[in-house]
Amino acid sequence: MEVASSSFHPEKNGGCRRPLPDSHLSPADEAEEFFSPRGPLSAARHFEFRPQQGRMARAVAQVLEEKGVLAVEAGTGTGKSLAYLFPALRCAHDLGQHGVVSTHTLNLQAQLFGRDLPLLLRTLSDSFRVVLLKGRRNYFCPRRIDQALRHGGDLFALRETEEIHRIARWSFETSTGCCEELDPPPEPGLWSRLCSEPQLCTARTCQDNPRCFYQRLRDQSAEADLTIVNHALFFSLLAGGLGSDPCEDLSFAKDFVIFDEAHQVETVAARHLGLSLSEGQTRSFLQRLYHPRTGRGLLSILRAAASIRKSKEALSALALLFDNLRAAASASQSREVRILRADVVPNVLDAPLAELAEAIQDTAAQSADRDLKREMEDHARKTLGLRAAFSAFLGQSLPDHVYWIEAQDSGSPEGTRLAAVPLSVAPLLERLLYQGERALVFTSATLTIGGSFHHFQKRLGLREPRTLVLDSSFDYVRQMKVCIPSGIPDPSESVSYEAALEAWIRYFTTQSRGSAFVLFTNRRMLFRLASRLASFFEEKGFPLLVQDGIVDRHRLLERFRASPGAVLFGADSFWQGVDVPGEALSCVILTRLPFGTPDHPLAQARAERLQADGSDPFLSYFLPEALLKFRQGIGRLIRSREDRGTIAILDSRILTKRYGRSFFGVLPDCPVEILDQDPPIA
Numbered sequence: 001m002e003v004a005s006s007s008f009h010p011e012k013n014g015g016c017r018r019p020l021p022d023s024h025l026s027p028a029d030e031a032e033e034f035f036s037p038r039g040p041l042s043a044a045r046h047f048e049f050r051p052q053q054g055r056m057a058r059a060v061a062q063v064l065e066e067k068g069v070l071a072v073e074a075g076t077g078t079g080k081s082l083a084y085l086f087p088a089l090r091c092a093h094d095l096g097q098h099g100v101v102s103t104h105t106l107n108l109q110a111q112l113f114g115r116d117l118p119l120l121l122r123t124l125s126d127s128f129r130v131v132l133l134k135g136r137r138n139y140f141c142p143r144r145i146d147q148a149l150r151h152g153g154d155l156f157a158l159r160e161t162e163e164i165h166r167i168a169r170w171s172f173e174t175s176t177g178c179c180e181e182l183d184p185p186p187e188p189g190l191w192s193r194l195c196s197e198p199q200l201c202t203a204r205t206c207q208d209n210p211r212c213f214y215q216r217l218r219d220q221s222a223e224a225d226l227t228i229v230n231h232a233l234f235f236s237l238l239a240g241g242l243g244s245d246p247c248e249d250l251s252f253a254k255d256f257v258i259f260d261e262a263h264q265v266e267t268v269a270a271r272h273l274g275l276s277l278s279e280g281q282t283r284s285f286l287q288r289l290y291h292p293r294t295g296r297g298l299l300s301i302l303r304a305a306a307s308i309r310k311s312k313e314a315l316s317a318l319a320l321l322f323d324n325l326r327a328a329a330s331a332s333q334s335r336e337v338r339i340l341r342a343d344v345v346p347n348v349l350d351a352p353l354a355e356l357a358e359a360i361q362d363t364a365a366q367s368a369d370r371d372l373k374r375e376m377e378d379h380a381r382k383t384l385g386l387r388a389a390f391s392a393f394l395g396q397s398l399p400d401h402v403y404w405i406e407a408q409d410s411g412s413p414e415g416t417r418l419a420a421v422p423l424s425v426a427p428l429l430e431r432l433l434y435q436g437e438r439a440l441v442f443t444s445a446t447l448t449i450g451g452s453f454h455h456f457q458k459r460l461g462l463r464e465p466r467t468l469v470l471d472s473s474f475d476y477v478r479q480m481k482v483c484i485p486s487g488i489p490d491p492s493e494s495v496s497y498e499a500a501l502e503a504w505i506r507y508f509t510t511q512s513r514g515s516a517f518v519l520f521t522n523r524r525m526l527f528r529l530a531s532r533l534a535s536f537f538e539e540k541g542f543p544l545l546v547q548d549g550i551v552d553r554h555r556l557l558e559r560f561r562a563s564p565g566a567v568l569f570g571a572d573s574f575w576q577g578v579d580v581p582g583e584a585l586s587c588v589i590l591t592r593l594p595f596g597t598p599d600h601p602l603a604q605a606r607a608e609r610l611q612a613d614g615s616d617p618f619l620s621y622f623l624p625e626a627l628l629k630f631r632q633g634i635g636r637l638i639r640s641r642e643d644r645g646t647i648a649i650l651d652s653r654i655l656t657k658r659y660g661r662s663f664f665g666v667l668p669d670c671p672v673e674i675l676d677q678d679p680p681i682a
Contacts, residue, residue: 426461
């Protein structure tokens with residue numbers, strides 16, 4: 001767990017402030033009053049009274065006070081962030097509670113901490129302690145940087161020396177210790193050898209080190225009224241309850257948790273409560289001990305010949321194991337190959353990892369260097385953890401999990417990946433999250449289907465939560481239009497379908513003068529059409545941005561905002577959690593109805609379970625998931641009351657298939673135009 005924090009002191013922030021409502025009001029009444037036309041927030045600049053915001057704040061305050069569970073669908077423009085932040089702060093402060101707000105995206109996490117909280121706190125007379133937590137690996141470890149400077153020649157290549165010195169200089173200047181400050185960003189492989197690690201950085205070893213941002217800020221989080229995290233960090237910490245990382249805990253979330261972007265909770269929870277083993281990451285871990293080609297590594301510093309020999313043996317066994325796994329999966333043409341039985345290949349890595357861990361521990365015991373000793377002990381523990389994880393995957397010892405082998409993109413440093421994901425997260429959440437007296441709030445713009453929370457509740461195992469649906473405050477009739485070409489071939493007719501997509505993308509981006517998202521469900525199709533349309537966009541003067549997996553989403557989004565008339569080709573992550581208000585985005589093109597891949601191992605297994613239970617997998621799983629993602633994609637366009645634009649749906653199945661009515665049913669109340677003619681030549 002990493003933390004970046006700030007304690008807010010409203011008296012230092014200036015700004016107009018009205019007194020809070022009378023203390024005799026209940027928390028629920030106080031919360032609703034706060035957002036009323038006469039409440040304290042009305043003094044803020046650009047205040048707009050939205051009755052939905054007050055209703056949500058009341059519901060959140062009630063559930064926090066009563067330790068209940070609430071699911072809130074709050075349409076775009078409701079102001080839901082402030083609607084849960086105010087009651088969260090008041091309940092934490094007045095009742096002596098410690099709570100968490102968890103978001104899916106880092107963008108929203110930063111928005112809450114950098115914009116929404118300061119706005120709220122300028123209106124309040126009390127001081128609040130609020131902490132922002134990020135993943136541990138975001139922060140440098142002063143011990144490891146010092147070690148790199150002392151033993152650089154034995155640990156790092158000569159070309160990395162200058163970068164190490166740059167990071168070392170920055171480590172004395174930074175105010176946060178977070179790698180996001182570094183520009184240009186550090187190379188991931190190098191940073192992984194300089195960042196904080198659980199066993200190396202503990203309260204006992206680093207408490208008195210003023211350069212250890214992690215421990216200093218973690219101490220602050222333990223006393224904070226409110227802690228802001230992202231789902232990935234929250235569920236990785238929650239997984240500590242399964243024994244994966246007993247060094248971490250969720251004590252800062254003991255009273256309540258508010259999940260924003262809650263439609264992503266199941267996906268993120270499944271990933272972090274399951275098992276993931278990367279060939280490339282495992283190899284990198286072993287090569288940190290000793291790299292056979294360069295002769296560098298921790299074991300080189302210690303001149304540990306026996307441990308070096310065991311390290312080489314483990315690396316050879318790792319290569320053999322993944323070669324065997326790829327051979328076992330080679331009959332399938334799929335990127336993800338499901339493993340249906342235990343011991344599909346022999347576990348040739350088990351004994352080498354056990355012997356390596358023992359050798360490392362012996363080496364650590366003989367080291368006189370305290371920091372090297374701790375790092376070697378950390379590697380011994382991690383080696384045993386890897387041994388247990390590979391054994392669990394190959395032996396399929398995790399009950400009710402789905403196992404598969406996943407090929408990565410060509411050139412990916414991860415190589416082949418092994419995954420084991422729970423078939424359902426509901427039993428794990430029941431055991432790890434729902435027990436005890438902890439209030440829970442789940443909110444998003446897209447939790448319901450046809451106004452019902454049934455699908456969401458079932459996926460997360462929520463039993464009779466309180467529910468609330470709040471409509472968007474936007475005027476979609478005036479602000480948005482949906483266009484659907486009727487003559488586009490079925491996506492199964494790949495050649496003619498892609499040709500039609502190309503023609504209609506030309507048409508709609510010309511109409512909008514760029515300023516468009518083009519959203520795909522298939523990365524190969526994304527790259528093919530980006531290649532075919534690149535010269536067209538260049539001729540039009542529309543900068544083309546492509547989600548290629550190299551530039552991270554945040555930087556790609558910043559480039560889009562800063563490039564007038566840009567067209568962005570995005571895959572899965574751009575369907576949701578992206579906020580571009582204003583003229584930068586005036587057209588969103590959905591190339592396909594976003595059905596999940598039916599042959600993905602997890603989808604297969606869930607469909608089989610539903611079928612065995614007598615349910616229709618399409619109606620019970622695939623269609624609801626597609627409808628929720630469709631709503632997310634539509635929601636990228638209108639982000640403020642001033643926005644105007646067009647949604648183009650380039651999948652005629654919405655017109656020709658019976659299930660198309662379900663997609664029409666979740667569209668906002670706005671004009672829909674069916675285009676019967678071929679697009680004019682752009």
